[in-house]
Amino acid sequence: MQQIMPLCHDPIIQIENLSFSYGDQRVIQDLNFMVQQRDFVGIIGSNGAGKTTLLRMLVGLLPPAQGDIKLFGESIRKFKDWNRIGYVPQKNAFNPLFPATVREVVMSGLYNNKNMFRRISRQGQQQCIDAMKVMRIEDIANKRIGQLSGGQQQRVFLARALINHPDLLILDEPTVGIDAESQASFFELITHMHEHHRMTFLMVSHDMDRMESYLGAEAALTNGKIHFHVRHSHEIEDCAETNLQHTTAQVR
């Protein structure tokens, strides 16, 4: 199915008067924020600031209590095009002893509401190979995910998120629990992708220094204890679509 590509500055995420509480404790208070096509938004905040709650609402794991979230212009309550969103979870979101190969994990990026009951097509298999090539993990395709280093595992999850060529990539503290060198190269990779591909990024991170050096120290919005740092799309020279294969050169 052909998807309509968003235009250069189209709103990708619109957060409107969003509030959320756990019992009496209000975690998110009247939040308004817009993410445009090709923005890179970094969400920084201390533990318990509501970052995870916000992210869980954005990916549909928690319903917004008050207000609304629009994804690609459509209310999240009705949104169905989840294959337009790539999601990279925290490293500890899965059981490291799980019997799954790298290929099986990357392929699972295609398992969505539209492919239910169906076999993965030849084209899907090819998409999997392509995503593994881009992340340079095709050599370890048959290894068990739990045998890999933290940095390699995150590349596997990134490949899984990219398999559908998403318009929006959401990353939940992707570098927590991986060594410093891998953290640096993962961040470089992500920023390189932002500069060269027509994708929008939303990343929750603890890594203030790196986020601020790429996105600027000044927060675009501060809501309670959450800070949003944004690098807007107009800061990047062109909005043209680029070839994902360029990324391969960046993967170490």
Place this chain on the structure above:
Amino acid sequence: MEILWSDFFQRALAGGLLIGITAPLIGLFLVLRRLSMIGDTLSHVTIAGVALGFLIEVYPIGVGLIFAVLASFAIEKLRKAYKSYAELSIAIIMSGGVALASLFFTLGKGYNADVMSYLFGSIYTLDVADLKLVGIVTLIVVIVVGFLHKEFFLLSFEEDAAAVTGLPVKMLNMLITVMTALVISTAIKIVGALLVSALLTIPVAVSLLMARSFKSAIILSVVIGEIAVVIGLVTAGIWNLAPGATIVLLLIGMLILTMIAKKGFRA
């Protein structure tokens, strides 16, 4: 030896082979989702249903099956109410099942041979109706897993990721639990309520020691289950041992051997 060619043994073998497919197949998803204990819980509830079946003189496995399915809904409900204490729902429903079972036993004629056959299994008394039921359940489980194995994979690997891709996580969870109830209620006459969870979990435990991929984990679990059923039944038939117990002890033997072999390879 002639026992092996008797009708009742052939029926036992057919029933055993069918359960040898379904129990490890469903067991794999349960073990990977850290819900191994659900097998024990549902089997205890099934016994309550069986006891009621005897009391009101209705097909005991049928009543047991209804009880197990209802209990599986209750477990999901409780799992939601006590999100961080998933095992609490299992403990509550299990003791509820045992309590109900003993109530029904005492209302009837107390513990009798029939009920005992469901506790410890009585594969040689499998009749054609039982076999048909096991066949239907096997068909349902194999078809559902065949069509939804990708979705069940993602659900077991990372439930959040499954939800993010728009999969109906609640429905898939429920489907696994209901299929578990179906498998257990039909398996208890074969290995007995006290041993049924072994058939769900031990083949999976063995396969997890060897499998490199999810696909191989599925295949190995079923193959190991089938080997244990066939060798167990034949051994039990020849030496006149309790069939359910023989199968389970064989599985434990296979687990120990695999662990030793794996250590040997590493050393």
